[in-house]
Structures are given as structure tokens and as C-alpha cells.
Amino acid sequence: MSDLLQVEDLKTHFRSRHGGGTVYAVDGVSLTLRRGETLGVVGESGCGKSTLGRSILRLVEPTAGRIVFDGKDLRALDARSLRVMRRELQIVFQAPYASLDPRMKVGDIVEEPLIVHGVGDRRARRERVAQLLEMVGLSPEAAGLYPHEFSGGQRQRIGIARSIAVKPKLVVADEPVSALDVSIQAQVLNLLADLRAELGLSYIFIAHDLAVVEHISDRVAVMYLGRIVETASAEDLYARPSHPYTQALLQAIPRAEVGERPARTALSGELPNPERPPAGCPFHPRCPKAMPECASVVPKDRDIGTPERPHIVRCHLY
Secondary structure (H helix, E strand, C coil): CCEEEEEEEEEEEEECCCCCCEEEEEEEEEEEEECCCEEEEECCCCCCHHHHHHHHCCCCCCCEEEEEECCEEHHHCCHHHHHHHHHHEEEECCCCCCCCCCCCCHHHHHHHHHHHCCCCCHHHHHHHHHHHHHHCCCCHHHHHCCHHHCCHHHHHHHHHHHHHCCCCCEEEEECCCCCCCHHHHHHHHHHHHHHHHHHCCEEEEEECCHHHHHCCCCEEEEEECCEEEEEEEHHHHHHCCCCHHHHHHHHCCCCCCCCCCCCCCCCCCCCCCCCCCCCCCCCHHHCCCCCHHHHCCCCCEEECCCCCCCCEEECCCC
């Protein structure tokens, strides 16, 4: 399976609103995404995962690094060429209501990408809108209604329909179920999985809930303070979490356990200020397994897996 996306040493830094400092939102991320694959990106709120997704799409302009999509360097494209490439790269936003214009009918919302990219005439576009609404489990009659007339789960289905309207190759799903009731989350996740199989999509699925990511991802990248600290297949990562941060996140997932609970790795303190990341390993101030070298030496990526199943972890324990 060939790579659809290659991200190399991507950095996205912002000027701080207070004091003129620098916020290291994404600070040297490298990853790959294969065709037809779902890569889950997980981490605490504030770790930079949403900024990473938007930087890959150039919705936020990166500071440095390379983004190679389907053989093309996205950072080398001018505005016109990038606009053409937008057909291949779409996003599903976290808040299903805030991402939909309340003044537009659903049919117009879903049709808008088709108009922007000059797809078909009006009749063909209307037929495509009806088809898209049916694909995401809504009636074609929904096209004549407004977003406020739908539930949160239905609004997210509208957002998904809009994202696949122009037949993209890559969809960045930025916390697409975090604002939904638990009972609705499974329905939306199943829909995304069905669409991937039907349309040959590739996903970057961003979430802070590892329980959600487990069921939709082929591989998982764990992000902490702007950097990826562990990447492995979903099966390997959940069976053998190796970075202390990953272990703590997995152990924090609520589970219905009978009998004595196993010992848990406790995380102390809050996520450090991204304007002043700690020296050495950025996780060391909160790590229960920290060693003296962790405070001063930046750990390198180590592959503790096999050539067939790489398992990359950035930690001095290895």
C-alpha cells in the first residue's frame, strides 16, 4: 500500500498574544498516511493535534517542514494551485452546528463545494446533493430545511456530506464526535467507516478519547505538547503501550471492571505552557518513570516493533 501523505518535521509556531513570546503548537511532527488508511491522532486538549490537522491542509500556515500529498509538495503550491488541490483535501469540524451557516438551507450547504469547484450544472448538482444526503443517512427532503431543524448527530452527518461532495482522497476529521451524545457517537463512527470502504477515503481522525479512536483507526499517533511520542498499529498500541504518557492515557479510560483494579500510572500536574516547553523530554515533569537524562536530553525515535509492524516510541526507556 503506497503512501498518500508524507509529513516531514512540520512546525507551526504562533506569536503569543501576551508578552510577545512564541507558542510551539506543532513542533517537529513527521508522519505518513497510506491510501485507504485511518490514522488516529490522540492527546490531551492543548497538545496541538487540531493545529496539526489544519496545518496539513494549510488552513493554518505552517512555519516549517514538508507536506507531500499524492506526490505534490503542498507548501510549494501558490494560492491558485492550492485551491484546485482543495478538491482532494477536506475536513469535518468538531462543532456540527458552528460549522454550518444557519442562514443557508442544507441543500445549499452541501452544494456549495460543488459550485466552488465547478462540478456539474445546477440539475446535476441537485441530484448529487440528494445522493449525498442519502449516503449519510438523511432524507433528500432534508435539503429544504435549515441546520437548526436537526439534532447534533444529524448536523454532523450534513457536515460529512459536505466534506465528501467533491470526492476527496483525504478527510481530516477533527474531533467529529466529541460534541455528540455517546449513543450517537457510534452511529457517526460507523458511518465514517462505511464511507471509507465505499469511497476509498483516507482519514486523519483527531480525538482526545482513546476509546473512540480504537474502533476506527488502523494506526494511532499519540501527541504531547506539539510532538508525536508514540506511533503504532492500533492493535499493538492498545495491547502494548510503551510510552509512559500513552500508558497513562489508556489507563484513564473508564472501564467496567470486576474485582481488584490493576495499578494505574498517575499523571501529575497540567500540560506545560506551549510557550515554554520543558527542556529534554517535554513529558518528564509529569512522568512517573523519569530519569535524570530526561530533564536535559531530547529522546530520539526508537522502533521497538518489527519491519512488518513498526512501533515507534520517543522515550529514553528504550
